[in-house]
Amino acid sequence: MSGEPNALPQADIDALYRVVAERRDVRNGFRPDPVDDATLTRVLAAAHQAPSVGLSQPWDFIVLRDREIRAQVHALARRQQDVFAAQLPGARARAFGQLKVEAILDTPVNIVVTCDATRGGRNVLGRHAQPQVAAYSTACAVQNLWLAARAEGLGVGWVSFFAERELAAVLGLPGHLEVVAYLCVGHVTEFPPAPELVLSGWAQRRPLAWAVHDGQWGRRGLPGQPPARLLADTVAAIRPLDAAAVAQARDRQEALTKPSGSLGQLEAVSVQLAGVAGECPPPLPEPAVVAVFAADHGVHAQGVTPWPQEVTAQMVANFLASGAVVNAIAAQAGAEVCVVDVGVAADLPPGPGLLPRKIRAGTADMTAGPAMSRAEAEQAVEVGIETARDLVAAGNRCLLTGDMGIANTTASAALIAVFTGADPEQVTGRGTGIDDETWQRKVGVVRRALARHAADPADPLGVLAAVGGLEHAALAGFMLGGAALRVPVLLDGVIAGAAALAARALAPDVTACLIAGHLSTEPGARRALDALRLRPLLDLELRLGEGSGAALALPVVGAAARVLRDVATFDSAGVSGEKE
Numbered sequence: 001m002s003g004e005p006n007a008l009p010q011a012d013i014d015a016l017y018r019v020v021a022e023r024r025d026v027r028n029g030f031r032p033d034p035v036d037d038a039t040l041t042r043v044l045a046a047a048h049q050a051p052s053v054g055l056s057q058p059w060d061f062i063v064l065r066d067r068e069i070r071a072q073v074h075a076l077a078r079r080q081q082d083v084f085a086a087q088l089p090g091a092r093a094r095a096f097g098q099l100k101v102e103a104i105l106d107t108p109v110n111i112v113v114t115c116d117a118t119r120g121g122r123n124v125l126g127r128h129a130q131p132q133v134a135a136y137s138t139a140c141a142v143q144n145l146w147l148a149a150r151a152e153g154l155g156v157g158w159v160s161f162f163a164e165r166e167l168a169a170v171l172g173l174p175g176h177l178e179v180v181a182y183l184c185v186g187h188v189t190e191f192p193p194a195p196e197l198v199l200s201g202w203a204q205r206r207p208l209a210w211a212v213h214d215g216q217w218g219r220r221g222l223p224g225q226p227p228a229r230l231l232a233d234t235v236a237a238i239r240p241l242d243a244a245a246v247a248q249a250r251d252r253q254e255a256l257t258k259p260s261g262s263l264g265q266l267e268a269v270s271v272q273l274a275g276v277a278g279e280c281p282p283p284l285p286e287p288a289v290v291a292v293f294a295a296d297h298g299v300h301a302q303g304v305t306p307w308p309q310e311v312t313a314q315m316v317a318n319f320l321a322s323g324a325v326v327n328a329i330a331a332q333a334g335a336e337v338c339v340v341d342v343g344v345a346a347d348l349p350p351g352p353g354l355l356p357r358k359i360r361a362g363t364a365d366m367t368a369g370p371a372m373s374r375a376e377a378e379q380a381v382e383v384g385i386e387t388a389r390d391l392v393a394a395g396n397r398c399l400l401t402g403d404m405g406i407a408n409t410t411a412s413a414a415l416i417a418v419f420t421g422a423d424p425e426q427v428t429g430r431g432t433g434i435d436d437e438t439w440q441r442k443v444g445v446v447r448r449a450l451a452r453h454a455a456d457p458a459d460p461l462g463v464l465a466a467v468g469g470l471e472h473a474a475l476a477g478f479m480l481g482g483a484a485l486r487v488p489v490l491l492d493g494v495i496a497g498a499a500a501l502a503a504r505a506l507a508p509d510v511t512a513c514l515i516a517g518h519l520s521t522e523p524g525a526r527r528a529l530d531a532l533r534l535r536p537l538l539d540l541e542l543r544l545g546e547g548s549g550a551a552l553a554l555p556v557v558g559a560a561a562r563v564l565r566d567v568a569t570f571d572s573a574g575v576s577g578e579k580e
């Protein structure tokens with residue numbers, strides 16, 4: 001109780017919060033009985049009381065009952081569903097096939113909410129600088145309608161599977177009107193207890209603490225609470241494998257209809273997955289997503305690679321156009337590819353699948369000074385943590401590491417040398433395939449960088465700042481973020497190995513959630529995996545990066561989970577076990 005004299009009676013306050021919490025987007029379980037005119041009018045009146053820019057009231061409501069028009073609208077929505085489904089990776093496409101995304105013909109009435117951004121003429125107060133606020137105002141009307149409908153026991157489903165102009169044409173709208181919402185309205189048998197997309201596992205609700213910033217964007221914190229410390233809080237949330245789930249998974253492996261141990265490393269992966277999730281059998285690692293962290297390197301100036309730096313940005317465009325190797329392998333494995341610009345030395349045009357999170361336009365040359373500041377290293381780690389959070393909130397159950405950055409095997413070699421104590425010669429590889437002379441130079445460059453910085457492996461942010469890359473720092477954060485949310489992180493090659501060493505130095509238990517996808521031919525990769533005590537799943541002499549090896553290993557991880565879940569036990573199948 002606030003004690004505020006202007007507050008409504010407590011019962012009204014409770015009712016308001018209840019209707020906000022119990023409002024649902026409904027697509028299933030509509031009853032055929034009509035919505036009476038008086039109820040419909042009350043709900044529309046609530047919509048009409050919405051706030052609007054300059055009181056311009058840009059909305060209109062078309063109450064649509066005609067089945068013929070609705071059938072045409074339904075056909076439009078179906079077409080867009082097909083378009084959407086065709087672009088989805090395997091696991092998502094299967095999940096989408098189970099979802100119902102419209103109830104256009106199942107409801108007794110549809111309501112189209114339009115926006116007239118010209119209403120009120122030139123001098124609408126507050127609209128001159130942002131014409132789009134007319135549509136925002138209309139969305140406020142939709143929300144009022146939605147809440148009132150919930151209070152009245154009416155379900156509302158908002159359908160946006162339309163090319164808006166096609167829909168406007170079918171509805172015969174004047175050209176200046178925009179369709180803001182297409183709503184399917186009717187009585188329901190019940191309201192789902194949570195968003196249907198949550199119940200189906202498609203996506204999750206983000207905690208409030210992730211969404212509230214104190215005074216400045218990025219400084220997260222709930223009112224009155226100490227500000228969240230993203231890195232420290234993430235590290236604090238990381239735990240070892242769940243011992244009970246591990247024990248259960250081991251017992252179950254022994255009970256499956258196969259000789260004990262006959263699935264070799266697959267059994268270990270299944271046990272690890274159970275320990276990560278804290279349940280046995282563990283969830284399948286799908287949907288899965290490859291996050292390709294892209295950044296440039298100042299050390300490129302030292303001639304460590306024959307490839308020009310522009311290739312980083314050009315390859316980002318290639319990933320976004322689905323033309324790279326990782327796209328092909330991810331498509332085969334049913335995983336999504338998204339690209340995170342954490343430090344590409346070029347302005348990248350926005351596009352679907354690109355997360356613009358640039359900390360700086362490439363690192364500085366580590367042989368001349370620190371690659372980046374300590375604050376930048378921490379910011380890049382935080383980009384990785386947030387990327388992991390957002391991708392898990394979007395419904396992903398397995399995170400795959402990817403990277404793109406011309407010269408990033410040089411930074412990887414330096415990181416691995418610092419964290420493992422290896423000599424630069426042992427961990428510096430030929431990257432994209434350099435000749436002996438370039439390799440000698442590269443080893444020398446790593447040696448000089450190490451000598452210059454004398455980085456302390458017990459200070460991982462300091463190491464990343466001195467000789468790391470922005471993508472290494474972000475990848476370390478990505479691993480920490482996944483581990484904090486108990487989601488397995490499947491590693492690609494040497495860049496991921498270097499980043500994992502940094503992640504482990506920040507949070508030793510992070511390795512519980514890491515699975516090494518493959519063994520790269522880069523010498524530093526084996527060194528890193530040995531130090532991390534991770535055993536690679538595949539050894540196919542890959543050295544591409546991008547996340548290609550992680551994507552290739554994904555079906556192996558999927559098979560490990562599926563075996564533990566689906567294979568019958570000796571008892572359940574009535575198969576005799578080995579004689580004692």
Ligand SMILES: Cc1cc2nc3c(=O)[nH]c(=O)nc-3n(C[C@H](O)[C@H](O)[C@H](O)COP(=O)(O)O)c2cc1C
Pocket residue numbers: 023024025026027100101102158159160161194195196197
């Ligand atoms: C602008 C907007 C468009 C939406 N479009 C669709 C849609 O086309 N199909 C669908 O099934 N749900 C659609 N939804 C519903 C959301 O998926 C739903 O609001 C979200 O999952 C949260 O669930 P809840 O509304 O039950 O809390 C839309 C919601 C909004 C706000």
